[in-house]
Amino acid sequence: MTAILSIQDLRKVYAGGFEALKGVSLDIEEGEILALLGPNGAGKTTLISTICGITTPSAGTVTVGGHDILTDFRAARSLIGLVPQEVALEPFEKVRNTVRFSRGLFGKPTDDALVENILRRLSLWDKKDSSIKELSGGMKRRVLIAKALAHEPRVLFLDEPTAGVDVELRKDMWDIVDELKKDGVTIILTTHYIEEAEAIADRVGVINNGELLLVEDKDALMGRMGQKQLEVHLSAALDAVPAALADYNLDLGKDGRSLIYTYDIRAERTGITRLLNDVAQSGLVLTDVNTQQSSLEDIFVGLVSEGKP
Amino acid sequence: MNWTAVAAIYRFEMARFFRTLMQSFLSPVLSTSLYFVVFGAAIGSRIDQVEGVSYGAFIVPGLVMLSVITQSISNASFGIYFPKFIGTVYELLSAPISFLEIVLGYVGAAATKALFIGCVILFTASLFVDFTIAHPVAMVAFLVLTCLSFALLGFILGIWAGNFEQLQLVPLLIVTPLVFLGGSFYSISMLPPVWQTVTLFNPVVYLISGFRWSFFGMADVSIGFSLAAIALFLCTCLAVIWWIFKTGWRLRG
Numbered sequence: 001m002t003a004i005l006s007i008q009d010l011r012k013v014y015a016g017g018f019e020a021l022k023g024v025s026l027d028i029e030e031g032e033i034l035a036l037l038g039p040n041g042a043g044k045t046t047l048i049s050t051i052c053g054i055t056t057p058s059a060g061t062v063t064v065g066g067h068d069i070l071t072d073f074r075a076a077r078s079l080i081g082l083v084p085q086e087v088a089l090e091p092f093e094k095v096r097n098t099v100r101f102s103r104g105l106f107g108k109p110t111d112d113a114l115v116e117n118i119l120r121r122l123s124l125w126d127k128k129d130s131s132i133k134e135l136s137g138g139m140k141r142r143v144l145i146a147k148a149l150a151h152e153p154r155v156l157f158l159d160e161p162t163a164g165v166d167v168e169l170r171k172d173m174w175d176i177v178d179e180l181k182k183d184g185v186t187i188i189l190t191t192h193y194i195e196e197a198e199a200i201a202d203r204v205g206v207i208n209n210g211e212l213l214l215v216e217d218k219d220a221l222m223g224r225m226g227q228k229q230l231e232v233h234l235s236a237a238l239d240a241v242p243a244a245l246a247d248y249n250l251d252l253g254k255d256g257r258s259l260i261y262t263y264d265i266r267a268e269r270t271g272i273t274r275l276l277n278d279v280a281q282s283g284l285v286l287t288d289v290n291t292q293q294s295s296l297e298d299i300f301v302g303l304v305s306e307g308k309p
Numbered sequence: 310m311n312w313t314a315v316a317a318i319y320r321f322e323m324a325r326f327f328r329t330l331m332q333s334f335l336s337p338v339l340s341t342s343l344y345f346v347v348f349g350a351a352i353g354s355r356i357d358q359v360e361g362v363s364y365g366a367f368i369v370p371g372l373v374m375l376s377v378i379t380q381s382i383s384n385a386s387f388g389i390y391f392p393k394f395i396g397t398v399y400e401l402l403s404a405p406i407s408f409l410e411i412v413l414g415y416v417g418a419a420a421t422k423a424l425f426i427g428c429v430i431l432f433t434a435s436l437f438v439d440f441t442i443a444h445p446v447a448m449v450a451f452l453v454l455t456c457l458s459f460a461l462l463g464f465i466l467g468i469w470a471g472n473f474e475q476l477q478l479v480p481l482l483i484v485t486p487l488v489f490l491g492g493s494f495y496s497i498s499m500l501p502p503v504w505q506t507v508t509l510f511n512p513v514v515y516l517i518s519g520f521r522w523s524f525f526g527m528a529d530v531s532i533g534f535s536l537a538a539i540a541l542f543l544c545t546c547l548a549v550i551w552w553i554f555k556t557g558w559r560l561r562g
């Protein structure tokens with residue numbers, strides 16, 4: 001596989017002197033889906049805007065399909081579709097016209113069949129002759145996607161496509177992304193929702209303070225984040241984990257008054273039923289039970305405070 | 310050069326114009342009619358003729374210029390300011406087009422609309438007064454050049470403006486006075502000598518004078534001067550546009 005998007009030591013210093021990107025390097029393979037996670041102000045939008053030509057890079061190079069985004073910007077941008085974070089649409093324009101306009105802007109000849117197909121896929125065909133201002137927020141977001149797809153891009157940037165979108169539409173959005181992936185489109189999306197990254201991404205990147213803290217295969221990352229802990233509180237303190245429970249790899253809690261069981265929530269069998277049975281059999285008296293899950297938030301906090309993964 | 314993109318922008322802008330066709334035409338037609346009633350009838354009854362032309366006919370070129378200049382500026386400045394304001398400019402910036410295509414699309418559309426309105430005013434005027442056009446080719450050339458130059462100026466203004474107040478300030482404080490003091494409704498020779506000299510620093514004088522020459526074959530300043538003035542103005546705007554293009558001023562952060 002070759003990298004369709006290659007970012008080398010990309011820096012962005014805004015006019016006020018604020019450094020929003022502090023040397024980001026990243027290669028993205030053709031056909032993969034990369035989810036970028038990061039707190040507000042991390043630099044996700046800045047990264048996307050710089051690649052797409054909305055802001056100019058202060059240093060570093062970016063190539064798309066081998067074309068430099070500055071010296072060969074026409075070829076580079078022809079390959080890119082962008083769905084911005086903020087909904088920005090001409091309110092009086094008709095849905096179909098605005099999609100046609102986007103295609104024209106990218107220098108592609110009129111193709112009504114293609115536009116129809118895109119609108120149908122996004123469930124917007126019924127609304128083709130409506131003005132943008134007559135649409136709901138979720139529909140407007142889909143119009144933005146339709147516009148971004150109008151010139152058949154090879155790389156699609158989705159900047160928080162599901163922010164403020166209901167559960168159903170979020171699922172629809174994931175289906176759309178899935179279909180695009182089948183067509184071989186490379187997708188880079190930003191999100192604040194871990195389930196979203198989990199549902200659709202191949203790789204996950206975490207960005208904070210303008211630095212890319214980690215880029216990891218989703219399954220590996222999920223393995224780390226999918227860990228859950230079950231804590232069983234006991235009426236009497238223990239000195240050691242009872243021999244009868246040795247198979248479970250338990251840890252002794254504070255003061256020996258609890259047992260901690262770590263398991264993978266995505267596993268077919270978590271072993272909880274058997275564990276609780278065995279705990280009861282061994283004659284221990286339980287006072288309370290609680291569970292804890294390492295969340296994306298924890299990983300963020302861990303990454304940010306350590307500075308490195 | 311991405312001509313498809315230029316056409317897309319041009320059509321998009323013209324569509325906006327046609328969506329509001331009634332307003333687009335009604336207001337210039339109404340104001341022209343009012344000018345004829347007020348200036349033509351009230352003042353015209355006192356000033357019989359200016360340099361051998363009836364006063365009503367004399368003000369026609371000035372009236373057309375007045376509207377064409379304001380329309381070019383407001384169309385072009387609004388055209389590019391609006392996407393900046395509502396955020397749709399992201400699409401222009403991320404498209405495989407250069408600044409040149411953006412300028413051609415927006416300025417072309419703005420100039421076309423202004424030209425349209427210029428023609429409507431000329432037609433409306435012909436309902437009120439009799440006039441003939443001595444040099445039709447020169448007349449059209451002047452009109453087109455004026456539309457283009459002021460649309461370029463408007464485009465620069467729209468790029469520069471940070472809010473709606475600024476967008477309206479320049480036309481209100483600079484352009485309208487220059488046009489009114491540019492001899493739209495009078496001949497420079499009617500002014501006291503000192504003011505005649507002052508007026509010669511007003512670039513619009515050269516435009517209106519040249520345009521009036523194409524109607525009646527008479528001018529305040531020589532036709533060569535007029536052509537040079539509009540050429541100079543056009544080149545200045547192009548130079549500024551070129552500079553914006555090079556630096557990405559106010560468009561790309």
Ligand SMILES: Nc1ncnc2c1ncn2[C@@H]1O[C@H](COP(=O)(O)OP(=O)(O)OP(=O)(O)O)[C@@H](O)[C@H]1O
Pocket residue numbers: 014015016018020038039040041042043044045046047085562
């Ligand atoms: N035009 C600008 N001028 C100056 N600073 C900016 C500009 N745009 C963004 N910033 C700053 O750059 C940093 C990164 O912003 P960015 O929009 O890239 O964050 P983000 O990761 O997309 O956040 P969010 O999740 O809230 O969308 C922020 O501190 C922001 O204030």
Ligand SMILES: [Mg+2]
Pocket residue numbers: 044045046085159
């Ligand atoms: Mg953002």
